[in-house]
Amino acid sequence: MNDRAKFQGLNCPLPFLNHDTVQLAHGAGGRLSAELIEKMILPRFSSAELDCLEDQAVLDLPPGRVAFSTDTFVVDPIFFPGGDIGDLAVNGTVNDVAMSGAEPLVLSVGLVLEEGLPLADLHRILCSMERAARAAGVRMVTGDTKVVGRGSCDRIFINTSGLGVIPAGVSLSASSLQPGDAVLVSGTLGDHGMAVMSRREGLSFAADIRSDTAALNPLVRALLDGGAAVRALRDPTRGGLATTLNEFAAASRVGIELNEDAIPVRDEVRGACEILGIDPLCVANEGKLVAVVAGRDAETALATLLRHPLGSEARIIGRVLDTHPGLVVMRTALGAERIVDMPLGEQLPRIC
Amino acid sequence: MKYLTEYRDPRLARALLDEIAATVTRPWTIMEICGGQTHAIMRHGLDQLLPDAITLVHGPGCPVCVTPLETIDRALAIATRPEVIFTSYGDMLRVPGSADDLLRVKSRGGDVRMVYSPLEAIRLARENSDREVVFLAVGFETTAPGNAMALKQAVDTGLTNYSQLSSQVLVPAAMAAILAAPDNRVQGFLAAGHVCTVMGIREYLPLAERFGVPIVPTGFEPVDILRGILQTVRMLERGEHGVVNQYGRAVRDDGNSAARAVMHDVYAVCDRKWRGLGMIPRSGLDVREELAAFDAGKKFRVTDIVPAEPEVCIAGQILRGLKKPPECPAFGTDCTPMHPLGATMVSSEGACAAYHSYARKGLS
Numbered sequence: 001m002n003d004r005a006k007f008q009g010l011n012c013p014l015p016f017l018n019h020d021t022v023q024l025a026h027g028a029g030g031r032l033s034a035e036l037i038e039k040m041i042l043p044r045f046s047s048a049e050l051d052c053l054e055d056q057a058v059l060d061l062p063p064g065r066v067a068f069s070t071d072t073f074v075v076d077p078i079f080f081p082g083g084d085i086g087d088l089a090v091n092g093t094v095n096d097v098a099m100s101g102a103e104p105l106v107l108s109v110g111l112v113l114e115e116g117l118p119l120a121d122l123h124r125i126l127c128s129m130e131r132a133a134r135a136a137g138v139r140m141v142t143g144d145t146k147v148v149g150r151g152s153c154d155r156i157f158i159n160t161s162g163l164g165v166i167p168a169g170v171s172l173s174a175s176s177l178q179p180g181d182a183v184l185v186s187g188t189l190g191d192h193g194m195a196v197m198s199r200r201e202g203l204s205f206a207a208d209i210r211s212d213t214a215a216l217n218p219l220v221r222a223l224l225d226g227g228a229a230v231r232a233l234r235d236p237t238r239g240g241l242a243t244t245l246n247e248f249a250a251a252s253r254v255g256i257e258l259n260e261d262a263i264p265v266r267d268e269v270r271g272a273c274e275i276l277g278i279d280p281l282c283v284a285n286e287g288k289l290v291a292v293v294a295g296r297d298a299e300t301a302l303a304t305l306l307r308h309p310l311g312s313e314a315r316i317i318g319r320v321l322d323t324h325p326g327l328v329v330m331r332t333a334l335g336a337e338r339i340v341d342m343p344l345g346e347q348l349p350r351i352c
Numbered sequence: 353m354k355y356l357t358e359y360r361d362p363r364l365a366r367a368l369l370d371e372i373a374a375t376v377t378r379p380w381t382i383m384e385i386c387g388g389q390t391h392a393i394m395r396h397g398l399d400q401l402l403p404d405a406i407t408l409v410h411g412p413g414c415p416v417c418v419t420p421l422e423t424i425d426r427a428l429a430i431a432t433r434p435e436v437i438f439t440s441y442g443d444m445l446r447v448p449g450s451a452d453d454l455l456r457v458k459s460r461g462g463d464v465r466m467v468y469s470p471l472e473a474i475r476l477a478r479e480n481s482d483r484e485v486v487f488l489a490v491g492f493e494t495t496a497p498g499n500a501m502a503l504k505q506a507v508d509t510g511l512t513n514y515s516q517l518s519s520q521v522l523v524p525a526a527m528a529a530i531l532a533a534p535d536n537r538v539q540g541f542l543a544a545g546h547v548c549t550v551m552g553i554r555e556y557l558p559l560a561e562r563f564g565v566p567i568v569p570t571g572f573e574p575v576d577i578l579r580g581i582l583q584t585v586r587m588l589e590r591g592e593h594g595v596v597n598q599y600g601r602a603v604r605d606d607g608n609s610a611a612r613a614v615m616h617d618v619y620a621v622c623d624r625k626w627r628g629l630g631m632i633p634r635s636g637l638d639v640r641e642e643l644a645a646f647d648a649g650k651k652f653r654v655t656d657i658v659p660a661e662p663e664v665c666i667a668g669q670i671l672r673g674l675k676k677p678p679e680c681p682a683f684g685t686d687c688t689p690m691h692p693l694g695a696t697m698v699s700s701e702g703a704c705a706a707y708h709s710y711a712r713k714g715l716s
Contacts, residue, residue: 201468274356277443277700334365334574336397338710344689 014123015039022117027147037145040123044130045109045140057141059106062165067102069093070161078125078155080199082191082210086128088286089158091215094136095235098217099289101172101224102164104136109143110159115150125156136215138162164217170224176231177252179322182298184291186219186305187212187313189241190269193283198272206272214287219310226304228297235289239343240282244290245318245328246342258318258330258340282343292320359573360396368578372585373403380588381407381537382581383530383673385523386544387414387701388572394710396574406585409537409673410706412526412629413544415491416443416699417671420625421661423519424449426654427488430517431462433652437480439473440488442466447698450659470502477506477514486648489516494546496520496637497611500618503639503646507618515648518638521624523547524555525635530672531563538673540584542570542577545599550615552607556595564593571599618643627661627695628668665694670703677707684708 017039025032042050049057073089090107097104109129113122133140191212198206216235223230236244241263249256265273265280273280287310293301298316305311318330328340358364384390390410393399399408412418428449431438438454445454445466458464463483467473470487477485489499499516506514523544530536543556548569556567566587570580580598587593597603615637624636639647649655665687669675677683677696687693689705696702700709 203468270356332395332397333360333362334396334398334401335362336400338395338397341709 014120015043017119020119022113022115022119022122022147024115024147024149027113027145033145040119040126041143041145044126045133045143047139047141049106049139049141050143057106057108059141059163061105061163064165064168067097067100067164067166068161069096070159071096072157072159074154074157075196076154077196077199078121080211081195081207083213083286084125084128085156085158086125087132088211088213089160090129090132090136090138091213091286092237093160093162094138094215094217095286095289097162097164098215098220099172099233099235100164100166101170101220101230101233102166103221104138104162104164104215104217106139106141106163107133108161109140111143111145112153112157112159113145113147114153114155115147117155122156125158132215136217167224172230172232174232174234174248174251177248177254177292177320178231178294179254179320180295181231181292181320182295182301182316183245183256183258183318183320184293184298184301184305184314184316185241185264186216186289186291186311187287188264188266188269189236189285189288190265190273190280190283192286193240194269194272194280196284197276203272205275206268208268209266209272212285212287214310216287216289216310219289219305219308222308222311223291223301223304226300228301228304229294230301231292231294233289233291236285238284240280240284241290242279242281242328242340243342245340248292249328250326252320253325255321255324255326256318256328257321258328260330260333262315262317264313264315279343281340295319356573359571359575361575364575365578368575368582369401372406372578372582375582375585375589376403376405377589379405379407380539380585381409381673382540382542382584383409383411383538384542384570384577385411385413385527386546386572387417387699387703388546389413389542389544389570389577390703391701391706392572392574392577394706397710398574398577399711402581406581409676410670410703411530411541411673412626412671413492413523413547414696414699414701414703415495415521416447417667417695417702418521418526418626418628419444419447419490419519419695420627421449422625422658423490423517424453425657425659426649427454427517428452428457429654429657430486430648430652431457431464433484435484437463437465437476437483437485438488439465439467439476439485441468441490443699443701444488444490447695448692470499471505474502474505474511474514477511481513483513485514486652487514487516489518489520491520492523492544492547493550493615494544496619497550497608497615500615503618503643504614506646507643512645515646515651516639517648518619519624520619520637521626522621522635522637524559525632526626526629527559527567528563529629529632529635531559531565533672535674536672538565540566540588541568542580542584543567543595545569545571545576545602548597548599548603548607550608550611553595553597553603553605560593560595566593567595569595569597569599569603571602626671628665628671630668665696667694667696667704670696677704680704
């Protein structure tokens with residue numbers, strides 16, 4: 001946590017309420033609902049649109065095409081090294097909007113709370129959402145809170161939807177890759193997925209791994225302004241780099257070749273993956289982007305990423321080919337070639 | 353990374369490949385026993401780099417793959433019971449039984465939980481004294497001591513709501529079955545390094561003697577595997593047989609006697625059915641008769657569940673090294689990791705899954 005975040009964290013003490021935990025009545029629309037919203041939620045998410053407490057936000061958006069995305073967050077555990085479900089929910093949707101090249105502007109927030117959730121936990125999550133939204137420069141403009149009975153959800157689920165406006169002249173798509181393009185990644189892979197798994201499963205050997213959750217819109221802006229011809233951007237979340245590149249290869253009907261030596265993975269993540277029999281290329285990231293740029297601009301794009309704090313470990317990891325369309329292959333460190341397949345589902349740790 | 357990068361060093365690997373190429377003068381068929389080795393060979397593309405004269409075939413050393421259908425069906429029958437918390441390592445959850453798998457039982461409300469260690473199941477039993485906690489104890493000699501230790505803890509602490517469904521298997525008996533088959537084509541073995549850390553290398557000496565083959569305990573990184581292959585090829589070329597340890601940093605000749613002791617305290621050697629291979633005498637470990645209260649098969653009376661194995665899949669021939677996955681007509685078409693017909697496609701360490709992940713469609 002940086003100093004500013006710490007200071008902000010100290011600035012939002014848990015408001016005094018008559019309960020320690022979420023009650024069913026907090027979602028019933030009566031006095032307790034109003035108290036929860038007024039004392040806990042509005043102070044965190046204040047914006048001109050939200051503070052009106054109308055049934056909808058009325059937006060004045062700048063001109064341009066609008067990017068719109070939604071995502072629902074159900075992570076277990078809700079607090080993990082490097083982040084929590086709150087900043088994840090903000091950053092996740094901000095990043096989905098930003099990968100179109102759009103500047104994310106506003107978010108909606110839907111909270112589903114389980115009866116019995118400690119209000120201190122809720123407060124901590126809301127503060128984390130507030131910090132993440134501020135860091136990403138987005139406003140929370142509308143929201144909803146529901147409470148469900150104990151056992152009907154796992155403590156807290158959060159849905160966020162986001163809108164952003166795409167600057168004129170920007171057009172990114174998974175289907176626009178061309179042979180000769182270069183594939184870049186903005187930093188190390190697998191940090192988020194292994195941080196969550198290590199906390200969920202109590203893996204003491206992986207205790208140092210922290211989630212990379214971060215809003216990537218400043219990095220996207222830097223990249224688009226940096227002069228490289230960018231074809232496509234995506235944040236490789238669930239399914240990891242392997243899934244993103246397989247989607248790119250299929251959508252553009254091209255082949256992709258990766259260079260195993262160039263793919264950045266932290267030692268502790270690689271070690272945990274080796275022990276569990278999990279491929280870091282298939283593990284989720286929450287603060288990294290994959291960029292495909294014109295081959296001639298590869299070094300320009302790399303230099304732009306490296307100059308930015310969110311891209312300081314960026315690498316050129318591969319190239320787009322006109323052979324084996326739809327397939328992602330990797331040149332192994334030993335000089336052989338293998339397929340990088342899309343994972344089947346959640347990767348399951350092996351027996352031995 | 354220490355103990356990893358030095359065994360993936362491309363220069364070392366290249367030097368070993370050159371030495372293998374310089375040593376080999378005629379075709380040899382070598383079986384790597386362990387699924388972890390198969391996985392590493394495919395993941396690093398070692399098969400593409402070896403001389404054409406060397407054929408690697410993939411052995412039965414994937415515990416998920418060789419667990420017989422009857423064990424899966426018994427597990428499913430137990431996991432469906434409302435009083436049971438059924439625990440298993442992750443990669444067993446997707447293995448298809450006759451009509452179902454554990455993940456589907458879970459989705460219908462069965463309490464199926466993935467654990468990383470058999471001791472977690474012990475903890476669950478302590479914390480849930482009103483429930484029956486069952487652990488699916490599969491695996492080779494590598495995992496058996498840990499499973500045994502957990503059961504011993506249950507015995508020592510008087511836990512009465514904990515039991516194991518055991519389908520543990522022993523490698524040397526399977527190697528003997530492969531070598532004794534009339535259609536065998538395996539001429540040398542890379543033995544499973546981690547099995548040997550527990551068992552040592554001595555039990556392989558009679559096998560090497562009886563069948564006249566080289567058996568080389570080997571590790572799991574590219575440099576380990578290439579060293580194992582080089583040693584095996586040297587012995588084959590010279591007409592030698594015997595056991596030579598190429599995994600000295602982990603394997604001692606006499607293995608780990610403390611681990612073996614706890615294993616034998618709890619389990620007895622038994623005849624065992626292997627998926628795809630059939631019944632192999634004295635090839636398994638079962639909970640000892642005097643500990644029957646901890647034997648989930650007996651506790652839940654599921655031992656009469658004995659389904660017939662389906663005929664469609666050639667996993668048996670693959671596990672004996674007679675065929676390679678792409679030779680199966682169903683490979684990659686009717687049989688994929690999404691819809692596995694046989695166990696070798698289910699586990700990430702199964703030979704069919706490794707081929708499907710890393711090498712389908714004949715990359716040049």
